[in-house]
Amino acid sequence: MESETEARHSCLKLELTQDSSNQTIFVKGTWFPSRFSLSITDGYDSWLCTASEEDVRERASQWDQSVSEYIEFAERYLGFQQPGSVYRFTDAGNGHRRLSWTFEKEGIKLEWRWRCTPSPNNKNTTAAILDFLMDANIRLSEEVVKKTESFEQLKEEAHKCLVQSEKLSTEKDEFESEVYAKFVNVLNSKKAKLRELRDRLSKQEARGKLPEEEDVSGDETEQSKSETDDGSEETTD
Incomplete structure (x- = not known):
């Protein structure tokens, strides 16, 4: 026997349009792996539908379905109102009602029907649904x-x-700006030092060339004088 812990529950507010009138019923479903039961109320009266394992197995066989497929299909249509499906809840005599809904299979419109019996206690059934x-x-x-x-x-x-x-x-932008500013300062400092060093080298080179030129001029003067002196002596003789 299937336990209550295996059951799933649903409750559908079903909007019906039949006989040029609107009707609203609530369909509470209790779904087991191989059977299900329905409690239905319109707010005044209530009905019950109990689908035993044998009933479900027989219906599933008629539709060439497995029991699990049949249960899943019924739960889908009675758990949520399906667009395009025509639902009816019609009189079946002696206070009984027939719940039905349509669907299409391979282009053919079909209809499932389940007979519902009057609840022995309308108040309790309606209260349970509420x-x-x-x-x-x-x-x-x-x-x-x-x-x-x-x-x-x-x-x-x-x-x-x-x-x-x-x-x-x-913080990243500030850090990058700070690092870049420091880098620019260091770079400018290096450039200044390089310019200073270049200037110093230029000055040292300049100072180094001037004495050498002076020495060379002095030597040439002394040599010229010596030659002149020698020449004068030779001329006198």
Whole structure:
């Protein structure tokens, strides 16, 4: 026997249009691997549908489906109202109702039907559906609150990261500017020293050439004088 822990639950607010009138019913489904049950209410009366393992197996065989495929298909159409599908909840006599929905398979429109019996206790069945909806709404509200809080935390963290990123970017720019300024100062200092050294070398070279030229001129004068003296002596004789 399948345990309740294996069950999945759904509740569909089904909008019906039939006999030129609008009707809203709530269909609560309890889904097991090989069977399911439905609780239905229109707010005043309620109905039950119990699909046993044998019922599901027989229906699945008629449609050439496995039991799991049949359950999955029924849960899809009774868990969410499917666009294009025509849902009906019609009188089947003696207070019974017939729940049906259409679908297409290989281009052919088909219809599934399940007979629903009047609930022995309308109040309890309707209350159970409303309790399920309230519990589901509370769970969704709590989840929304948690998601919102999580989003706000992420938003705050993102803002902190952005501020930190901007701070690091500013510090990086300041550091690069400072390093560049120091580099320019060092480079200018090196250039100044090179110019000073070049000037000093130029001056030393200039000072080194002038004495040499003076010595050479002096030697040439002395040599000329000596030759003149020698020549004068020779002429006198």
